[in-house]
Structures are given as C-alpha cells and as structure tokens.
Amino acid sequence: MGTKTRWGIISTGNIAGKLAEATRLVPDAELLAVGSRTQSSADAFGETHGIPRCYGSYEDLVEDPDVDVVYVATPHNLHHANTLLALEAGKHVLCEKPLAVNAREAEEMIATAREKGLFLMEAMWTRFLPSWADIKARLDAGEFGAIRSLQADFCIERAYDPKHRLFNPDLAGGALLDLGIYPLSLASWLLGQPKTTSSWAELAPTGVDRRAAITFTYGGGRFAQLSTASDVWSMVDATIVTEKKLVRAHRLFIDARSYEVVDFDRTEIVRKPYENGFEFEVRHTMERIGAGQTESEVMSLDESLAIMQTMDALRAEWGVKYPFE
DSSP, X not given: OOSSEEEEEEOOSHHHHHHHHHHTTSXXXXXXXXXXXXXXXXXXXXXXXXXXXXXXXXXXXXXXXXXXXXXXXXOGGGHHXXXXXXXXXXXXXXXXXXXXXXXXXXXXXXHHHXXXXXXXXXXXXXXXXXXXXXXXXXXXTTSSOSEEEEEEEEEOBOOOOTTSTTTXXXXXXXXXXXXXXXXXXXXXXXXXXXSEEEEEEEEOTTSSEEEEEEEEXXXXXXXXXXXXXXXXXXXXXXXXXXXXXXXXXXSTTTTOOEEEEEOSSOEEXXXXXOSXXXXXXXXXXXXXXXXXXXXXXXXXXXXXXXXXXXXXXXXXXXXXXXXXX
C-alpha cells in the first residue's frame, strides 16, 4: 500500500453509502472503486460519492490492482461468496455483519483469510463508537465493578412482506441475523460465551423468525436478556447492571452518541458526538492493516465464529433453516 489505504466497495445500497461517506472523514483513506451487479448502478453510486472507478461486476472490482481493502456491503446471504471472491484476489476485507449466514460459511472465510495472510473483520461498527469504547474501557478498568446483568434489544416495526429480505428465507431472512446480531454481539463482547441458553421465537408465515427473546447465563449469577423483532418497535436500548452502577445507552445500535451512568442519587450523562459512525471502524481497519495485522483484537475472528455458532444453535432450536443450507 502507498501512503493512503485505497478502498473498494462491493454493493451500492444504503450501508455502502454510509461507509463511502465515512472514508471522507479518515485522512489516509481513499475511496477508489465501487462494484455493482450493473454498470448503471455503479456509475450512479460513483457519481454520488465521487468515486473514480466504477465497475459493473464484483469480479472486476476485486481484480483492480490498486484496491487494497474491500468493504463487503451486500445482504448477508452473499457475504460468504463476496468475501471469498475478494480474499482470493488478494484483498483485505471488512465484511458487514453478520460475518456469514452460518458457522460453516464463517469457518471457510476465516480459514481462507488466515491461509492467505489477509486482514478480515466483521464490521460491527458499534464496537468502535466513542461511547461504547469509553464504556468498555471503564468496565475493563473496574470503575463500575463486575457486570451482574445485561438487557439489550433491537426491534423494528415493518409490515409483513414475504418478498422483503427480513422475511424471505431465500435471502437468509429473519430478525436474528439482521437485528439480533447486535445485542448478541454486545453480550459476547461484555460477558463472553454463555454457559446456558434459553429462548423463545415466533416465526413468520415464510418460516423465518420475526420475534425472539433470549436469555444467556454465564455463571456466578450473571445473565443477559436479549430481544429482537422485525414487526414490533422497541427503544433499542442497553442496560448494564454492575456491582456499583447502572450503565444505560439509548438507541444503542442506531447512533449511541451518549450514555448514562446511574447511581442512587445522581446520573452522569456522557456525550460522545461523532459525524458518521463508520469512520471509527474504517480507521481501525486501516491501522491494523498498516501494522501488518490480519485480525482485530476488538472484533476477533474467533469471537465472530463463536457468535455465529450461537446463532446457529438458536435457529436450530426454533426450526429455522434456509433452503440453501
């Protein structure tokens, strides 16, 4: 790589646009190329975001010799194929969450990245936000004492449409992979892998999960209560109960520009503003690649795989299996 890290984006959807905007906020990032399934879509995205090289296929994008790292922004049923395409072309990869549809896919992606000595990370952008970086640092420093419990939810209200990706089994639909990944990843980050799991889910007519409640236990009386849904609205909050304090973040998986530390007689409001949100994972990716690292210590591949295995077990319990599995 030269003085700048040159990015290519696979896909032209909303989340691709958010990362495109984020690269403008990182001085050493250069958004060089975009790839889409059609030339017209690539050209339109490129014009909007000032991208000089626009490709009408993902294959052409990854074959560009000047692209250093590829951001995979396609729907998650395509993450496995698109990530392998980029890795086989010798590109580092930042892949949207969830890393894959199931653990089998994730294992192959991780093995390929490690074999080729290339950087791969699941793009769990909320882990890199200033608010959550601050909360995690204060927890790790023991300021609040040990965690006793976690409550977190991510639910949105969308009318049932069997063709929409949230309800379509051919597109790996369901609330868990699309929304539930957030609270599950947060629980993993803060508490590790659960010792026991219990859950309930309601399925949509298409056979994918549309509502779920999940409880994890970790020993020592610690537990996490998580919920996700695609057809009912929630506050999208997280509450961490510790030995000394209660830490609460609102709109956790949407923006999380502040958090509260609650004591019996006072509430500390900590504000951590930012411009886009994705710039922090962009910077982290570039720093690790620049240091010659192939994995992130903040969102490790082993942890991404463990989360994927947990979601596999939950779907098996609910009887949710995709046609292509």
